[in-house]
Amino acid sequence: MSSETIVDIEEPATEALPLDSWHRARGGRMVAFAGYWLPIQYEGIIAEHLWTREHAGLFDVSHMGQLKLSGENVAAELERLLPGDILGLAPGKIRYSLLLDEEGGVLDDLMITNRGDHLFLIVNGATKWDDIAHLREHLPDEIALNYLDEHALLALQGPKAVDALARLGLTPAMPGVPAVEGLSFMEAAPYLWGERPLGISRSGYTGEDGFEISVRAEDVEALADALCAQPEVKPIGLGARDSLRLEAGLPLYGHDLHPGVSVIAAGLGFAVPKRRRAEGGFIGAERVQKELAEGAPMRRVGLAIEGRLPAREGATIHTGSAEVGTVTSGGFSPSLSAPIAMGWVDAAFAEPGTGLEIEVRGKRLAATVTPMPFVPHRYVRKGASNK
Amino acid sequence: MSRYFTDEHEWVDVSGDIATVGITDYAQEQLGDIVFVELPEEGRAFAKGDDAAVVESVKAASDVYAPVSGEVVEANAALVDDPALVNSEPEEEGWFFKLRLTDTSELDGLMDEAAYKDFVAGLAD
Numbered sequence: 001m002s003s004e005t006i007v008d009i010e011e012p013a014t015e016a017l018p019l020d021s022w023h024r025a026r027g028g029r030m031v032a033f034a035g036y037w038l039p040i041q042y043e044g045i046i047a048e049h050l051w052t053r054e055h056a057g058l059f060d061v062s063h064m065g066q067l068k069l070s071g072e073n074v075a076a077e078l079e080r081l082l083p084g085d086i087l088g089l090a091p092g093k094i095r096y097s098l099l100l101d102e103e104g105g106v107l108d109d110l111m112i113t114n115r116g117d118h119l120f121l122i123v124n125g126a127t128k129w130d131d132i133a134h135l136r137e138h139l140p141d142e143i144a145l146n147y148l149d150e151h152a153l154l155a156l157q158g159p160k161a162v163d164a165l166a167r168l169g170l171t172p173a174m175p176g177v178p179a180v181e182g183l184s185f186m187e188a189a190p191y192l193w194g195e196r197p198l199g200i201s202r203s204g205y206t207g208e209d210g211f212e213i214s215v216r217a218e219d220v221e222a223l224a225d226a227l228c229a230q231p232e233v234k235p236i237g238l239g240a241r242d243s244l245r246l247e248a249g250l251p252l253y254g255h256d257l258h259p260g261v262s263v264i265a266a267g268l269g270f271a272v273p274k275r276r277r278a279e280g281g282f283i284g285a286e287r288v289q290k291e292l293a294e295g296a297p298m299r300r301v302g303l304a305i306e307g308r309l310p311a312r313e314g315a316t317i318h319t320g321s322a323e324v325g326t327v328t329s330g331g332f333s334p335s336l337s338a339p340i341a342m343g344w345v346d347a348a349f350a351e352p353g354t355g356l357e358i359e360v361r362g363k364r365l366a367a368t369v370t371p372m373p374f375v376p377h378r379y380v381r382k383g384a385s386n387k
Numbered sequence: 388m389s390r391y392f393t394d395e396h397e398w399v400d401v402s403g404d405i406a407t408v409g410i411t412d413y414a415q416e417q418l419g420d421i422v423f424v425e426l427p428e429e430g431r432a433f434a435k436g437d438d439a440a441v442v443e444s445v446k447a448a449s450d451v452y453a454p455v456s457g458e459v460v461e462a463n464a465a466l467v468d469d470p471a472l473v474n475s476e477p478e479e480e481g482w483f484f485k486l487r488l489t490d491t492s493e494l495d496g497l498m499d500e501a502a503y504k505d506f507v508a509g510l511a512d
Contacts, residue, residue, distance in 0.1 A: 045445040046420040239419065239446050308423045308470070310443055332422040332445050339422075361425070361441065 017062040018152045018217040022224055026235055034125035036063045038238055045239035049334040052206060052244060053375075056158035057236035058227050065128030066151050066214055069135070070118035071143035078119060081138050083263060083272040083282050084112065091116045092177075094186040094201055097271055098263055099123075099134060104287020105259035106266065107134060109251070113188045113201060120188075120199065122153070122212070124253045138283065152220035157210035157244070159378065160232035165211055168193055168226055170200075180211070184382035193223065205241065207248025207377045246340060247333050249302055249372025255313060256300060256328040256342050262287050265296030265344075267372075298325070299350035302372040303341040303358065305365050308332075310339040311358040317345055318357045318364065324349050327358060335375050341367070391494055392503035393454045398478055401494060406455055409482040410442065410473065413507050418444040421473045426462035427484055433457060435493055440483050442473065455493040457486030 014032040023030060028039025038060065041048060051057060069078060075086040084097035091114050099107040108127040113120040123131045128147075135145055156165055166181045173190035180191060180200055188201035199214035215223050227233050242252070251257045257266060262284075264272070269292070276282065277292055305311055310332045317325035325345030333340045341358070349356060352371045357364040391399040396414035400407040415421065423443040433439050433453035440451040462484045466472055473481040488494075498506060 040446070041419060044420050049445075243445060309425070310423060310448075312448060332443070334420075334445065 018220045019060045034063045041237035041239045046334040048236045048240035052158045056161040056232040059155040062152040063125030065123040066148040067121040068146040083276050085273045089114045100284030104262045104284035106257045150217050154213045157204045157206040158208050161210040164230035164232045185379040206244040209380045247375040264291035266300045298344045302370040303367040304370040305339040305367045316359050391497035397454045404488045406486045412477045415477040420445045421470045424466040424470045427459045431459045456489045461485040
């Protein structure tokens with residue numbers, strides 16, 4: 001093959017994020033992910049995973065897309081693109097939702113925050129350019145869409161995250177905003193760290209209490225240093241991010257979710273509230289309403305696997321001689337010291353407790369359909385005890 | 388006893404016609420936390436380059452190839468209960484299997500320790 005041919009098919013170059021050299025200096029092993037260099041691990045996935053469950057882990061998720069939507073009736077306009085209740089989203093509140101195509105297939109999952117004068121969206125890194133194109137295509141020209149490409153995004157996750165963050169001495173940047181430890185799960189507010197503005201939400205992707213912090217690129221290194229100077233906090237790589245979210249039963253776009261699957265089948269019906277179910281009026285509503293009425297042919301399920309051999313993405317799921325599904329995420333659970341998986345199976349085999357088999361290298365592993373999360377969520381909600 | 392290395396990051400200790408095979412410290416470091424090792428059964432015959440074992444880290448499964456041809460005479464039972472031995476003692480207690488060599492001339496194609504060190508040094512991280 002000539003070198004010209006190779007150049008023609010070469011992928012776009014992997015880009016460096018604002019914390020690139022910070023990760024390298026701290027011994028992060030960098031891999032290409034969603035078009036960027038990110039650390040897969042520092043000291044080891046299991047140690048980082050367990051540290052996050054017991055203390056607090058700092059994740060660089062700056063590859064994700066941070067978008068601002070503003071303009072008249074922005075909530076109503078966005079509701080035409082997704083099944084969530086955005087009109088009813090009060091200022092300072094966050095909602096999980098999904099972008100759907102005409103057939104009801106999932107284009108992405110995302111978080112939407114009502115920031116008062118605009119909506120703030122966090123979308124997946126690998127899909128952000130397609131999401132921007134989709135939003136632009138379907139939103140009226142009067143709605144402004146800004147991609148905050150000069151902002152980094154950090155996630156501070158774990159039961160001690162609140163102690164570490166509170167120690168930075170942040171001040172609310174708006175009247176009526178509580179101290180950062182006063183935020184409840186799925187609430188967000190603006191803060192100042194000295195002079196530096198931070199957009200902080202109590203949310204995350206690990207099943208633990210924690211925060212996500214939108215920060216200007218020029219401030220992110222100082223913030224990461226200040227957080228990692230706290231005794232509770234260590235930097236954590238993508239490997240543990242994946243094992244943590246799998247234990248938490250949270251789907252990963254591009255693996256457990258993709259345009260071939262629907263919201264209801266994915267078990268994400270909580271993201272389609274009553275009004276939207278009844279009224280429809282969003283792209284893909286027909287599929288959602290049909291599956292709400294008739295059920296979906298396939299379902300996303302959790303699978304507990306006997307023995308120690310993990311089943312990976314792509315492994316087929318069987319009952320006797322019939323193939324009834326596929327694993328879409330699988331690995332070893334550091335918290336449970338056992339292999340766990342997420343997959344899609346025929347609806348007839350989706351009931352918790354159903355015994356199935358997963359094929360790995362010609363062997364059949366015994367697996368049981370299990371309710372998710374595999375490890376209980378420990379979100380901090382208002383009125384709930386923190387301890 | 389002499390120790391040889393392969394460009395697939397395996398080490399081979401040869402004593403008489405018995406070769407003990409494991410993965411190198413560099414390999415375990417690259418794989419990360421190992422949670423499962425699938426070992427070959429005694430009596431299986433491998434040609435050089437055959438898939439002989441599988442090592443599963445938290446994030447992925449990787450094949451271990453037979454570095455030389457031979458018949459499996461023993462697999463390391465300790466790895467079944469404690470796969471993390473491959474991380475903690477990759478070039479000692481964390482060995483994978485022992486082969487009875489069928490063609491000792493294949494050893495000539497392997498690296499010695501100095502050559503392997505150079506090989507690893509030349510790899511981009």
